[in-house]
Amino acid sequence: MLKTYAELSLAMFRTGILGYGGGPSTVPLIRHEAVSRYRWMADEEFGEVLAIANTLPGPIATKLAAYLGYRLKGTLGALVGLLAHILPTAVAMIALVSFIDVFSSSRIIHGMIEAVVPVVAVMLGQMCYEFGEKAVKGLGKYMALACGVIAFVLLEWVQLHPAILIAIALAYGSVHFKVMGKLKETRKRKEERRHGDMD
Amino acid sequence: METWIELLIGFFLANVFGYGGGPSSIPLMYREIVPHYHWLSGAEFSNMLALGNSLPGPIATKIAAYVGFDAAGWMGVLAAEAATVVPSAVALIVLMRILQKYKQSQVVKGMTLLVQPVIAVMMLQLTIQSSKESILSIGWIQFAAIALISYWLIQRRKVHPALVIVGAFVYGGIFLGR
Numbered sequence: 001m002l003k004t005y006a007e008l009s010l011a012m013f014r015t016g017i018l019g020y021g022g023g024p025s026t027v028p029l030i031r032h033e034a035v036s037r038y039r040w041m042a043d044e045e046f047g048e049v050l051a052i053a054n055t056l057p058g059p060i061a062t063k064l065a066a067y068l069g070y071r072l073k074g075t076l077g078a079l080v081g082l083l084a085h086i087l088p089t090a091v092a093m094i095a096l097v098s099f100i101d102v103f104s105s106s107r108i109i110h111g112m113i114e115a116v117v118p119v120v121a122v123m124l125g126q127m128c129y130e131f132g133e134k135a136v137k138g139l140g141k142y143m144a145l146a147c148g149v150i151a152f153v154l155l156e157w158v159q160l161h162p163a164i165l166i167a168i169a170l171a172y173g174s175v176h177f178k179v180m181g182k183l184k185e186t187r188k189r190k191e192e193r194r195h196g197d198m199d
Numbered sequence: 200m201e202t203w204i205e206l207l208i209g210f211f212l213a214n215v216f217g218y219g220g221g222p223s224s225i226p227l228m229y230r231e232i233v234p235h236y237h238w239l240s241g242a243e244f245s246n247m248l249a250l251g252n253s254l255p256g257p258i259a260t261k262i263a264a265y266v267g268f269d270a271a272g273w274m275g276v277l278a279a280e281a282a283t284v285v286p287s288a289v290a291l292i293v294l295m296r297i298l299q300k301y302k303q304s305q306v307v308k309g310m311t312l313l314v315q316p317v318i319a320v321m322m323l324q325l326t327i328q329s330s331k332e333s334i335l336s337i338g339w340i341q342f343a344a345i346a347l348i349s350y351w352l353i354q355r356r357k358v359h360p361a362l363v364i365v366g367a368f369v370y371g372g373i374f375l376g377r
Binding site: 014016017018019020022023024025026028029032037044047048049050051052053054056057058059060061062063065066067070071078082085086088089090091092093094096097100103104106107108109110111112113114115116117118119120121122123124125126127128129131132134135138139144147148151152155156162165166169170172173174175176177178 | 214215216217221222224246247249250251252253254255256257258259260261263264265268276280283284286287288289290291292294295298305306307308309310311312313314315316317318319320321322323324325326329330332333336337341342345346349350353354359360361363364365367368369370371372373374375376
């Protein structure tokens, strides 16, 4: 019972104080805790939560922390997850006001932050690979690649808002299996007709 | 009006219109904090942002804590933080509950599946962006060395990423901090 709360607090505390570059770069850390370390949810579910969270406004890491807590322990869990994630750095922010100059001009602190960015990049790259892998498994090589290319073009060149793209993906996704079923059916019918012609 | 109510409104608006996580709400928060409610001056805002960026964790909640405390003490912190995190957290929980109910349906399965390539591409963008920034600031040799070592540690040796990050801190503090 209490063990879950303790694990949740520890995991959200860790992700809160080790994420640099704001919420989005914390996502791989949260995923590591939720999926690989504590196995609170499968990777597919995490991907789905992340996608839905991205269609909603507001900070991303706190949404995930609250949802993880809620899924494990209801409303109280959500509160614990949130507080463990944001409280340490919020308090640090208030406590360090008087040292503001020391902090923002320290070369050592800049060096520390700079060294973390490549680690974050590796973890983001890893997530990219794994979600890509899942897309290939579910959609097949060509369809997954086509979706990826379309998504990349829309985001990078058309500068479409990610929330809109996710909404489109969700909308098509909701009829995907129906479309696939229909396609299979027509193909089958054609095949049958061809066989019929040959007879 | 009571300051904490203004904090509640200001931070609610700034975050509810910010898409793409905390960093993308910064300009919206600036608008509420500096020109609209005058909680901080422009220079104070930049100083605060610099401090916030040198500390870990989500940025929106750090700004909320700082400004809330500055404007109205601990009550202000509570109001600004609640306005920042509660609405979007509740929205996510409600949406996920609805989806979970129909988890077995082909509709929801298709939605889950089609979202994967989009997430992959968004992660790719974040990867490219943070790699670019890093290469510009520490050079590609440092970047490649740190990236390769952390890949090896996390992926092959299964070291907890937290430890790798702490290791990177130590390395950066000693070798990149000059």
